[in-house]
Structures are given as C-alpha cells and as structure tokens.
Amino acid sequence: MPSNILRQYFPFFSSHRSERCVYLDSAATSQKLQSVIDITQQYYQERTVNVHRSSHQLAASVTEQFEQSRKNIQHFIGAKSHKEIVWTKGATESINLVASGLAKNVFKTGDSILVSALEHHANIVPWQQVAQALNLQLEVMPVDAKGVLKLEESLQLITSNTAMVALGHVSNALGNINPIELIIAKAKEVGALTLIDGTQAVSHLAVNVQQLDCDFYVFSGHKMFGPTGIGVLYAKYDLLEQLPPYQLGGEMIKQVSFSETTFQPPPLKFEAGTPNIAGVLGIGVASEFIQLHRTTLLALEHNLYQQLLDTLSAIPQVRLWGDNVNSICVQSFTVQGVSHYDLAVLLDKHNIAVRVGHHCAMPLMEALGIDGTIRVSLAAYNNSADIDIFGAALTECIALLNESVNQMATDNTPFEHKQTRLAPIAESIKQAKSWDQTYRQLMLAGKGLARLQDQYKTDTTAVYGCESQVWIKCCIDEGKLVLEGDSPSKIVRGLLAVMFEALSGKTVNQVLVFNLADYLEALHLGKHLSQSRGNGLSAVVDKIIEYCQHQSPDKES
Ligand code: PMP
Numbered sequence: 001m002p003s004n005i006l007r008q009y010f011p012f013f014s015s016h017r018s019e020r021c022v023y024l025d026s027a028a029t030s031q032k033l034q035s036v037i038d039i040t041q042q043y044y045q046e047r048t049v050n051v052h053r054s055s056h057q058l059a060a061s062v063t064e065q066f067e068q069s070r071k072n073i074q075h076f077i078g079a080k081s082h083k084e085i086v087w088t089k090g091a092t093e094s095i096n097l098v099a100s101g102l103a104k105n106v107f108k109t110g111d112s113i114l115v116s117a118l119e120h121h122a123n124i125v126p127w128q129q130v131a132q133a134l135n136l137q138l139e140v141m142p143v144d145a146k147g148v149l150k151l152e153e154s155l156q157l158i159t160s161n162t163a164m165v166a167l168g169h170v171s172n173a174l175g176n177i178n179p180i181e182l183i184i185a186k187a188k189e190v191g192a193l194t195l196i197d198g199t200q201a202v203s204h205l206a207v208n209v210q211q212l213d214c215d216f217y218v219f220s221g222h223k224m225f226g227p228t229g230i231g232v233l234y235a236k237y238d239l240l241e242q243l244p245p246y247q248l249g250g251e252m253i254k255q256v257s258f259s260e261t262t263f264q265p266p267p268l269k270f271e272a273g274t275p276n277i278a279g280v281l282g283i284g285v286a287s288e289f290i291q292l293h294r295t296t297l298l299a300l301e302h303n304l305y306q307q308l309l310d311t312l313s314a315i316p317q318v319r320l321w322g323d324n325v326n327s328i329c330v331q332s333f334t335v336q337g338v339s340h341y342d343l344a345v346l347l348d349k350h351n352i353a354v355r356v357g358h359h360c361a362m363p364l365m366e367a368l369g370i371d372g373t374i375r376v377s378l379a380a381y382n383n384s385a386d387i388d389i390f391g392a393a394l395t396e397c398i399a400l401l402n403e404s405v406n407q408m409a410t411d412n413t414p415f416e417h418k419q420t421r422l423a424p425i426a427e428s429i430k431q432a433k434s435w436d437q438t439y440r441q442l443m444l445a446g447k448g449l450a451r452l453q454d455q456y457k458t459d460t461t462a463v464y465g466c467e468s469q470v471w472i473k474c475c476i477d478e479g480k481l482v483l484e485g486d487s488p489s490k491i492v493r494g495l496l497a498v499m500f501e502a503l504s505g506k507t508v509n510q511v512l513v514f515n516l517a518d519y520l521e522a523l524h525l526g527k528h529l530s531q532s533r534g535n536g537l538s539a540v541v542d543k544i545i546e547y548c549q550h551q552s553p554d555k556e557s
Contacts, residue, residue, distance in 0.1 A: 006300065006380055006381055007383065009033050010031045010032065010225075010381050011032075011034050011037065012031040013381065020351060021351050021352075021353055022351060022353065022386045022389050023382070024354045024376045024377060024378060024382070025354055025355050025375075026223070026379040026382075027172055027200060027330050027355070028355050028377070029223060030222065030223050031225065031381060033285065033289055035285050035286075036226050036227060036282040036285050039278075039281045039285050040278040040279075040281065050274055050277075051063040051066045051274075051275065051277055052251060066277060066280050067082070068284065069280045069283060069285075070087075070267070070280075072284040072285075072287045073085045073283065075291070076202070076207075076287035076288075078209055078211065079209055079234055080210055080237070081237060083240075083266060084235060084236065084240065084267070085232060085267060086266065086270045087231070087232065087271055087276070087280055088218075088231040088232065089231055089276065090222070090228075090229065090231035091122060091197060091198075091199040091218045091219055091220045092220075092231075093233075094231055094232065094233035095166070095195065097233055098195055098218075098235070098243070099127055099129075099130050100126070100130070100246065101246065102163075102164065102243070103130040103133065103134060105243060105244055106163070107130065107134055109134075109136075111134075111162075112136060112138070112139050112162050112163065113127045113136055113137070113138050113139070113164045113166065114140075114158060114162050114166070114192075115166045115167065116140065116141040116143070116149055116154065116168065117140050117143045117149075117363055117364055118149060118168055118361065119166070119167070119197070119361065119363070119364075120172050120173075120359075121360045121361065122360070123166050123168060124363065136163070139157050139162075140363075141154035141157055141167070142154070142367070143364070143368075146321060146322060146323070147173075147176065147321050147364065147367070147368055148323045151179055151182065154183065155183070155186050158183070158187055158190055159190060160191070162187065164192060164193045164195065165183060165184075165192050165193070165194045166194075166197070167194070167195075167196060168196070168199075169196050169200070169201035169205070170198075170204065170330075171361070171364075172360070173322075173360075173361040173364055173375065174322030174323070174327075174332050174373075175200075175322055175323075175327040175328050175331060175332070176323040176326060176327055177201075177326045180196055180212065180214070181212065184196075184212055184214050185213075194214045194216070195214070195215065195216035196216065197218055197219075198217050198218060198219040199218065199219045199223055200328065201219070202223075202224050202290075203224035203379070204297075204298075204301060204329070205328070209234055215235060216234065217232075217234040218233050219232050220232075221279060221282060221283035224283070224286050224287070225286045226282045226283040226285070226286035226287075228279075229279050230279030230280060230282065230283050232283070233270070240267065240270070241265070241266060243270075245269050245270060245272065246272070247270075248272055249272040250274075251264075251272055251274070251275075252268055252269050252270065252272040293380075297380040300380040301328070301329040301379070304378045304380070304383075304384070304387065305327070305328075305329035308329070308376060308378060308387050309324055309331065311387055311388075311390070311391035311394075312376075315391075315394065315395060317336040318333050318336075319336065320333050321368065321373055330375065330378070331375070331377075332373035332374065332375045333373060334370060334373050334374065335398055338398060338401050338402075339468060339487075339488045339490065339492075340356040340357070340373060341357075341372075341468035341489040341491065341492065342490050342491045343356070343374055343394070344374060345439070346397035346400060347374075347394065349439075350393040350397070352390055354374055354375060354377075355375045357372040357467050359373070359375055400436060401443075423501045425441075425445045425497055426498060426501060426522070428444075429442065429445070429525060430522070432524075438525070442490075443493075443494050445493075445498060446490050446493030446495075447490075447493075449485070449486075449493050449494075449497045449500070450484065452485060456473050456484070463539050464539065465538070466492065466536025466537070466539055466540070468487050468488065468489040468492045470487045470496070471485055472484075472485040472496075474543075474547040474548075479508075480504075480505045480506065480507060481503060481504055481505065481508065481511055481548065482504060483499075483500045485540075496540065498523070499537070499540055499541065499544075503544060508548045511544060511545060511548045512545060516537065516538060516541045
C-alpha cells in the first residue's frame with residue numbers, strides 16, 4: 001500500500017483547509033483515522049447509553065462493544081487476559097495509578113526507584129513525588145552525549161535495592177528505541193518491578209507484553225490514530241489484585257453500605273465513574289487498524305525516516321541528536337547558531353508543524369547541555385513530498401536567520417523618526433509588507449537590545465510560559481519604569497524590544513492600563529503570533545505588570 005493510499009484513511013489530509021499544513025508533529029498527537037471518527041460519532045449520534053449499568057438492549061450491545069475493545073487491546077499488546085487491560089485517560093494517568101498504588105501497598109524503606117534520563121516528565125514526576133514522600137532513593141540511568149541510554153551503566157544500577165524500574169520503550173524527545181528487553185531481564189533477576197512507558201512505541205513497533213515479561217505497560221490512544229482522553233494500563237493480573245483502587249465511586253464497587261464497601265475485581269476496580277465510552281470504542285478500532293497494516297506502516301515509516309535523515313544530514317549546520325539507527329521515525333536536531341524557537345516560528349510561516357523545546361523531558365535536555373531541540377515526528381501517512389517541502393523550507397529559514405545576522409552586523413542606520421504616533425521600532429514593524437519582512441524587522445530590533453548580564457538570568461527574572469527562554473529585569477528610576485531583558489531567540493529579543501519601547505519610561509499607572517492585544521493589532525503583529533508565542537508575550541507583559549502592581553502606591557487600596 002503506497003503512502004498516498006494510506007493517507008485516504010485520515011480525513012485531515014483531505015480536509016478543506018485553505019493552506020496545506022505539512023504535519024510533522026505526530027509524536028505530540030497523531031492524526032485520526034476516519035474509522036475512529038466514525039465509531040465515536042456513531043456512539044454519540046445513534047448509540048448513546050451508559051455501559052455496565054442498564055439492562056436494556058442498546059446498553060447491552062454497547063457494553064459488549066466496549067468490552068470487545070478491551071479484547072482488541074489485549075491482542076494488540078499480547079496480554080494473557082483482557083482482564084489485565086485497565087482503561088485510563090492516558091499514559092499519564094496510568095503511571096500515576098501505578099505509582100500511587102505501589103506507594104500505598106508495595107514500596108518499603110530502603111527501596112529505590114530507577115528511571116532513565118530520557119523519560120517524559122509523566123514517567124519522572126510521579127516516581128519522584130512517591131520517592132520524596134516515602135524517603136526512597138530515585139536513581140537515574142544515564143545517557144551518552146548524543147542522548148543514547150548507556151546500557152552497561154544502567155544495568156549496574158539495577159540492584160537488590162531496586163523496587164521499580166520505570167523506562168520508556170521509545171524516547172518521545174529523540175525517538176530512540178531503548179533496549180527494554182535487557183533492562184527487564186536484569187530487573188527480573190533482582191526481583192524489581194518494571195513499568196514500560198510505551199506511549200511512543202505502540203503505533204510503530206509490535207509489542208508483546210508476555211514476551212517482554214514487563215509488569216506494567218502504559219500508553220495513550222491519541223498517539224496511535226485514536227481519540228484523546230483514553231489510555232491503557234496493562235498490568236499482570238496478580239499485581240492488579242494487589243494494587244488498591246485509584247479512585248472511588250460508582251462502577252468499581254461490588255457492595256456499599258455505610259459501614260463497609262467491597263470492590264469489583266480488576267480491571268473494573270480501577271474504573272470508577274462513567275468511562276470515556278467513545279474513547280474506548282475509538283482506541284479499539286485504531287488498534288485493529290495498526291495490527292492489520294503493521295507491515296505496511298513499518299515499511300513506509302522506514303523509508304520516510306531515511307529520507308528525513310538524508311535531508312537533515314545534507315545541511316551542514318544541523319546536529320542530529322539521539323540514536324539514528326535504533327529509532328522510530330522521529331528525529332530531533334539543533335542548528336548551530338540558530339535558536340530552535342526562531343526556526344519553529346519561521347517554519348510555522350511555511351505551514352510546517354514541528355515541535356520545539358524540551359519536549360516534556362527537561363532533565364534530558366540538561367543532560368545534553370541544550371535548552372531544546374526541533375523535533376520532526378513522522379507517521380506512515382506522511383509522504384516524501386512532505387519531507388521535500390520541509391527540507392526546502394528549513395534551508396530557506398536557516399538562510400533567513402543567517403542573512404539577518406549579517407545584515408544586522410552592518411546595518412547602523414538609525415530608525416527614521418516619522419511623523420507618527422507609533423514609536424520607531426513599532427512603526428518599522430507596522431510598515432513591513434510581508435511576514436518575512438516583519439520577522440526581519442523584529443530581528444533587527446532585537447539586535448539593538450542590550451544583552452542582559454548572565455548574573456541577572458535567574459529564576460526571579462525568568463519568564464515562564466514562552467517556548468523560548470526569556471528573562472526580564474524591571475526597576476523604577478525616578479518614577480519611571482526601566483526594563484532590561486534577553487533571550488537566545490532573535491525573534492523573542494525583537495518582541496522584547498517592541499515591548500520595552502512601549503513600556504520603558506512609563507509610569508507605573510500608565511503600565512497598569514497597557515493593553516497588549518490592542519498594541520499588537522496596531523502593529524499588525526497579532527496575526528503573526530501563534531497562540532503559544534502570543535501567550536509567551538503575555539507572560540512577559542504579565543511579569544512587568546506584576547512588578548508594577550507591587551510598586552503601585554494604590555496597591556493597598
Ligand atoms: N510518555 C511519553 C513517552 C509521551 O510521549 C507522552 C506524551 N507526550 C506521555 C508519556 C504522556 O502522555 P499523555 O499526555 O497522553 O498522558
């Protein structure tokens with residue numbers, strides 16, 4: 001089945017969008033199958049009932065369909081029984097369920113929990129919080145300079161004190177396939193439990209939990225062509241019996257009186273309340289599709305990934321991260337001398353959807369000594385034209401960013417003061433005739449912004465809520481606001497220059513009535529800023545306003 005034929009199963013690619021989006025962000029969430037949409041819609045349109053409760057015919061039929069989905073997932077991951085499949089709202093909830101349950105019933109003093117430096121925050125924070133609450137040791141399997149798990153050192157960390165090894169099957173940030181078989185085998189030797197986070201794996205690799213012999217395996221529906229808000233916890237049945245319920249309420253009980261409650265056996269014991277019925281039906285259909293087309297999906301992904309690697313390797317400034325052999329079709333990279341944030345902004349103007357930043361793996365970025373990457377994540381519905389368009393756009397964006405460096409280095413002409421109510425930087429941006437001119441002007445403005453000394457780049461000056469690092473330092477001098485700031489992103493520095501031009505030298509009361517949205521509109525900038533960048537800018541303004549509120553003589557009133 002060639003890729004263009006596969007595309008027909010995904011209505012996203014034939015939707016009537018005026019501009020075509022090259023979707024290279026499937027690791028964030030995948031596009032949805034028509035069959036998933038159909039079954040979800042059919043449930044809401046024609047078959048809405050609750051499951052496991054009512055005895056009428058339709059309820060019985062939908063309950064059967066609901067339980068069939070559980071069996072689909074059982075077969076999808078090779079579980080021994082459908083009773084080992086618990087519905088959750090996603091991988092995050094699955095991990096939290098296991099961590100909190102083990103904290104209550106299983107972990108004991110002296111235990112240690114082992115995670116890897118590659119983990120998604122969802123597979124770090126629940127363990128970290130449990131370790132802190134119970135005074136357990138949290139240990140970390142290390143990675144090498146490219147971000148590949150150091151196997152020997154990792155195996156050595158698994159000792160008789162290890163109670164749990166929690167490891168991603170595939171890294172969401174880098175795409176590496178981890179050697180989970182070897183890690184699980186070593187964990188078995190010392191009697192440690194194992195949880196495998198398969199969120200990025202199940203749509204790309206055939207998984208058999210019985211062969212793996214892991215204790216827990218978790219994933220989410222939305223990364224495997226299925227709905228959001230539905231996920232899976234697989235656990236060996238005896239462990240599900242040992243774990244306490246996660247939430248309490250209807251559906252998970254057998255008998256309730258005011259003196260005592262007894263619970264259903266697993267998996268219902270963990271499914272309190274009305275479940276995400278449409279989501280369950282959707283994930284069941286998605287898993288069937290993947291199983292049916294597994295060989296085709298793998299072949300298509302392999303070819304696309306090779307094309308992506310060739311495209312990226314041909315650009316001299318590009319540095320690839322992670323393992324490029326043992327990998328699914330996800331590639332993280334950085335570009336020398338270019339902020340990942342700036343590239344993402346410009347790629348977005350070419351209608352190319354990629355993800356940039358830390359990818360919910362901040363400790364990994366710290367281990368690699370970088371503040372983020374650009375991640376291209378493919379799925380079998382991508383085609384070779386997508387990668388060609390991406391490659392050409394990437395080359396163009398890098399050229400634009402480099403060009404502006406040279407231009408800025410020689411451009412000493414002061415801004416011309418025109419007869420206008422707007423300040424010079426604002427005016428130059430307003431006058432820009434196209435999006436690339438707008439960004440050129442922004443970067444030029446950013447170039448004029450003084451660098452903030454490193455000593456001021458602290459937690460106090462950091463602005464959270466922007467995709468790039470940003471720092472703002474505010475002070476009042478003779479009743480007027482003085483602003484300094486910095487960012488590795490040229491575009492963000494330009495935006496700071498715009499904001500500072502508008503707000504520096506103003507009194508506290510003037511700042512407090514500043515309207516960001518109106519100001520951006522006046523500069524024709526609003527339409528160029530995506531929601532998250534807009535939010536980042538709002539976070540900058542909020543920080544300045546918060547500072548001013550603390551300075552305001554009216555603050556007590
Ligand atoms: N683990 C990994 C490896 C992931 O990629 C993600 C999602 N990015 C999660 C866990 C969390 O998944 P969800 O947000 O669907 O709960």
